[in-house]
Amino acid sequence: xxxxxxxxxxxxxxxxxxxxxxxxxxxxxxxxxxxxxxxxxxxxxxxxxxxxxxxxxxxxxxxxxxxxxxxxxxxxxxxxxxxxxxxxxxxxxxxxxxxxxxxxxxxxxxxxxxxxxxxxxxxxxxxxxxxxxxxxxxxxxxxxxxxxxxxxxxxxxxxxxxxxxxxxxxxxxxxxxxxxxxxxxxxxxxxxxxxxxxxxxxxxxxxxxxxxxxxxxxxxxxxxxxxxxxxxxxxxxxxxxxxxxxxxxxxxxxxxxxxxxxxxxxxxxxxxxxxxxxxxxxxxxxxxxxxxxxxxxxxxxxxxxxxxxxx
Numbered sequence: 544x545x546x547x548x549x550x551x552x553x554x555x556x557x558x559x560x561x562x563x564x565x566x567x568x569x570x571x572x573x574x575x576x577x578x579x580x581x582x583x584x585x586x587x588x589x590x591x592x593x594x595x596x597x598x599x600x601x602x603x604x605x606x607x608x609x610x611x612x613x614x615x616x617x618x619x620x621x622x623x624x625x626x627x628x629x630x631x632x633x634x635x636x637x638x639x640x641x642x643x644x645x646x647x648x649x650x651x652x653x654x655x656x657x658x659x660x661x662x663x664x665x666x667x668x669x670x671x672x673x674x675x676x677x678x679x680x681x682x683x684x685x686x687x688x689x690x691x692x693x694x695x696x697x698x699x700x701x702x703x704x705x706x707x708x709x710x711x712x713x714x715x716x717x718x719x720x721x722x723x724x725x726x727x728x729x730x731x732x733x734x735x736x737x738x739x740x741x742x743x744x745x746x747x748x749x750x751x752x753x754x755x756x757x758x759x760x761x762x763x764x765x766x767x768x769x770x771x772x773x774x775x776x777x778x779x780x781x782x783x784x785x786x787x788x789x790x791x792x793x794x795x796x797x798x799x800x801x802x803x804x805x806x807x808x809x810x811x812x813x814x815x816x817x818x819x820x821x822x823x824x825x826x827x828x829x830x831x832x833x834x835x836x837x838x839x840x841x842x843x844x845x846x847x848x849x850x851x852x853x854x
Contacts, residue, residue, distance in 0.1 A: 580849060581594045581623075581849055583623070588623065589623055589649070590626055590648050591649050591851075592648070592852075593626075593645065593648045593807075593848065593849070593851070594623050594848075594851075595623055595624045595643070596623060596849070597624065597632075597845065597847070598832065598842075598845030598846060598847045599842075600634055601632060601634050601844050601845045602633045603624060603630055604630075604632065605630065605631055606625055606628055606629065606630050606631075607631050607640045624643075626643060627642070627650030627651045627652040627655060628651045628652050628655075629641065629751055629752065632673075632844055634842050634843060634844055635842065636676055636677060636837060637671075637674070637675055637676060637835070637843040637844065638673050639671065639672050639673010639674060639795075640673060640751070641669070641670065641671050641672075641844060642668070642669070642670040643667070643670075644659060645667050645806075645807050646665065646666050646667065646806070647806060647808035648808040655752055658754055659754045663803075664803050665801045665802065665803055666806040666807070666813075667801060667802050667805070667806065667807050667808070668799070668800070668801045669798075669799075669800050669801070669833060670751040670797065670799050670800075671797070671798045671844065672751050672795065672798075673795065673796065674744070674792060674795055675790045675792050675796070675843075677792065678789055678790065678792060679837055680786050680788070680789055681732075681733040681734075681779055681786070681788045681789065682731065682782040682785035683837050683838045684731065684732045684733065684790065684837050684843070685732055685835070685836055686730065686732040686735060686736070686798070686800070686834070687730060687833075688832045688833065688834060689725075689832050689834050690726045690829060690832070691725060691829065692724075692827060693723070694721055694726050694825050694827070695824060695825050695826075697722050697825075698722055700723075702722075703720060703721055703723075707720065714730075714780060715781050715783070717730050717780075731779060731782065731785055732798060733779040733785060733788070733790075734775075734777075734778070734779035734785060735776070735800065736776075736798040737772065737799055737800055738756050738757065738799040739758060739772070739775060739797065739798055740756065740757065740758065740796070740797040741759065741760050741762075741763040741764070741797075742759070742794060742795045743793075743795075744793050744794065744795060748795045749797050751799075756797060756799040758771065758772040758775070760775060768788070807831060807833075807848055809821075810823040810850050823850055823852060830848055830849050831847070831848040831850075832846060832848065833845075833846045833848065834846070
């Protein structure tokens with residue numbers, strides 16, 4: 544998934560412990576299904592070497608303000624999702640819109656794509672905006688990637704437990720697991736988003752297509768948490784503190800995340816000193832994912848990312 548600044552530091556720690564250079568965020572309690580490779584011929588993929596589709600339980604209703612993709616778009620529909628333009632989603636926990644950009648992948652809005660990436664080293668961006676359908680503690684909502692099958696070259700369970708212990712001391716809200724049959728690292732959404740905004744229903748929320756999305760939570764979370772993104776991330780990445788705050792069903796939430804290490808478009812990870820490493824072989828013949836999920840397994844969104852070389 545995406546890294547906040549403290550996650551970038553954390554990735555260096557993990558890379559020093561484990562020979563498998565993967566940092567992934569996922570939810571821990573969902574029941575996963577194994578997705579089939581897209582039926583659409585690779586040469587017909589509109590975004591060339593990458594194909595993004597909706598996962599189970601995620602209805603994509605169409606481009607936001609534009610043409611309909613289909614009122615019941617899910618992983619059985621072989622149409623790819625748009626990249627670089629917002630699309631509307633509806634799930635058991637959330638209704639709103641999303642925008643995803645991959646630096647190395649063709650965009651459906653090249654001008655906005657270039658404008659976003661031109662002055663930074665970011666490799667991908669995800670923006671989620673909308674309303675929750677249920678009240679939930681911020682300590683119960685995660686963001687990341689889910690893998691239904693084991694990873695190749697994963698560390699042995701004993702080493703994985705040692706790694707998890709070390710990581711919990713650095714980041715108590717992060718659980719690292721590469722050795723199980725359902726590999727996972729979970730992180731709290733409210734604590735890992737680079738910027739976050741909360742607006743009253745009826746107010747104009749941030750334009751998610753703009754290159755900069757401002758932090759705007761102090762009026763809802765209070766000065767002890769919301770005066771800066773750094774303070775919010777430090778507080779809400781700790782489950783003990785995050786349990787004191789809730790997502791409600793009437794405000795509009797915006798979560799902006801990006802990554803400077805993991806390149807979802809190319810399937811590589813940038814490692815300091817070493818350079819870029821291809822991690823597609825470690826993922827195997829399964830989709831990468833971008834997923835928002837709550838304890839108990841209900842999903843805010845679920846997107847599957849396929850690479851042409853993964854068939």
